[in-house]
Amino acid sequence: MNKKVIAGIIFTFVFIGSIFLGFNLGKQDAKLVHSSKVVQTNSDKKTQRIGGNGEISTQKNIKKKPWKGSIENIFFHPLISNPEVAFNGDKRSNNFDDWFITVGEFNKILKSIYDKDYILVNIKDVYEEYEQNGQKRMRRKELLIPEGKKPIIMSVDDLSYNDGMRGGTSDKIILDSKGDIATFTKGDNEEEKISKDNEIIPIIEGFIKIHPEFSLNGARPTIALTGYQGILGYSTDLSSKNYESERKEAKKVVDKLKKLGWSFASHSYGHNNTQKMPLDKFKIDTDKWEREVASLIGQTPIYVYPHGFSVKSSDSKLKYLQSKGFKIFYSVGKEPYEQILKDSCGVLADRMAVDGITLRKRRERFMKFYDSKDIIDLSVRPKREVGF
Numbered sequence: 001m002n003k004k005v006i007a008g009i010i011f012t013f014v015f016i017g018s019i020f021l022g023f024n025l026g027k028q029d030a031k032l033v034h035s036s037k038v039v040q041t042n043s044d045k046k047t048q049r050i051g052g053n054g055e056i057s058t059q060k061n062i063k064k065k066p067w068k069g070s071i072e073n074i075f076f077h078p079l080i081s082n083p084e085v086a087f088n089g090d091k092r093s094n095n096f097d098d099w100f101i102t103v104g105e106f107n108k109i110l111k112s113i114y115d116k117d118y119i120l121v122n123i124k125d126v127y128e129e130y131e132q133n134g135q136k137r138m139r140r141k142e143l144l145i146p147e148g149k150k151p152i153i154m155s156v157d158d159l160s161y162n163d164g165m166r167g168g169t170s171d172k173i174i175l176d177s178k179g180d181i182a183t184f185t186k187g188d189n190e191e192e193k194i195s196k197d198n199e200i201i202p203i204i205e206g207f208i209k210i211h212p213e214f215s216l217n218g219a220r221p222t223i224a225l226t227g228y229q230g231i232l233g234y235s236t237d238l239s240s241k242n243y244e245s246e247r248k249e250a251k252k253v254v255d256k257l258k259k260l261g262w263s264f265a266s267h268s269y270g271h272n273n274t275q276k277m278p279l280d281k282f283k284i285d286t287d288k289w290e291r292e293v294a295s296l297i298g299q300t301p302i303y304v305y306p307h308g309f310s311v312k313s314s315d316s317k318l319k320y321l322q323s324k325g326f327k328i329f330y331s332v333g334k335e336p337y338e339q340i341l342k343d344s345c346g347v348l349a350d351r352m353a354v355d356g357i358t359l360r361k362r363r364e365r366f367m368k369f370y371d372s373k374d375i376i377d378l379s380v381r382p383k384r385e386v387g388f
């Protein structure tokens with residue numbers, strides 16, 4: 001045999017061998033998925049600080065480095081779990097198409113974000129309050145990110161399942177018989193469905209179980225709540241007939257979410273335009289939210305402007321929010337904008353909207369997270385224009 005033939009035989013063996021090895025590694029990965037949480041917890045305990053620049057090494061040699069750059073920030077609305085109802089051609093269809101995404105689209109987006117090396121971080125790990133000459137101010141905290149990963153903050157707005165969305169979405173967030181977060185939906189024929197795979201909260205919980213490394217320090221997204229027509233599918237507003245019992249049920253879900261690491265934000269009480277509201281009405285709205293929602297979820301430093309209509313840092317409305325303990329003010333934008341106020345205690349930041357409009361029209365802008373052409377499910381959405 002000449003050298004070429006020998007080389008050919010060796011190559012074939014190596015090639016076939018690597019295919020087998022590849023399959024086996026694939027299987028091993030699948031097995032490791034469930035035990036990796038334990039592995040990580042152990043290694044985290046043995047974390048040691050080395051060097052003076054905050055570099056962290058674990059026994060698994062996962063280095064963490066302080067993140068100095070901008071932090072991506074995206075948000076969603078409740079998921080469309082029933083596209084046939086959401087897109088049935090009635091007057092709500094285009095509204096659903098503009099602002100909502102389906103369960104299938106969300107699953108693909110989450111996987112793409114994970115594949116692109118983003119790691120979910122908690123807003124509380126990003127900013128901290130400190131005192132400067134006796135005055136309270138905000139600043140970035142040292143955020144240690146595993147090498148090769150990029151931080152991302154996520155939030156979900158309007159998780160109230162109000163009249164405008166019910167039918168196309170789930171009806172409410174519940175605790176199932178095991179005490180786990182699930183959704184409850186009653187169909188047209190009164191059939192009842194309990195699911196863990198048709199809304200952002202249980203989907204994220206399931207995803208983190210499989211990929212614990214997606215969540216930095218146990219981070220979860222933030223849930224931004226209005227107060228009118230209640231929260232999380234419960235009629236917790238004062239005008240509700242079953243005010244007491246509804247609040248009791250909602251509180252159980254809220255407590256469980258907090259235990260899992262989810263945080264909450266105010267999304268105002270009535271979801272009105274902050275810029276156009278007179279100051280006295282704005283104060284009433286804020287106080288109502290405090291009475292009916294903060295009483296269930298507790299104090300929060302995060303305020304999410306309805307429709308993204310933010311006000312200037314000198315505006316009396318912002319001052320009023322600051323007097324109520326709000327420090328982080330979210331609007332909507334096309335990039336991860338952030339302004340840390342110098343003359344008062346606050347951070348103004350923009351989030352990018354993941355919805356039907358941006359899936360259709362803003363493919364380029366979101367390419368860093370996913371390719372909307374691969375995500376959007378045009379087979380269920382109304383026949384409307386796309387920008388690609």
Ligand SMILES: [Zn+2]
Nearest residue numbers: 157158306307
């Ligand atoms: Zn909203």
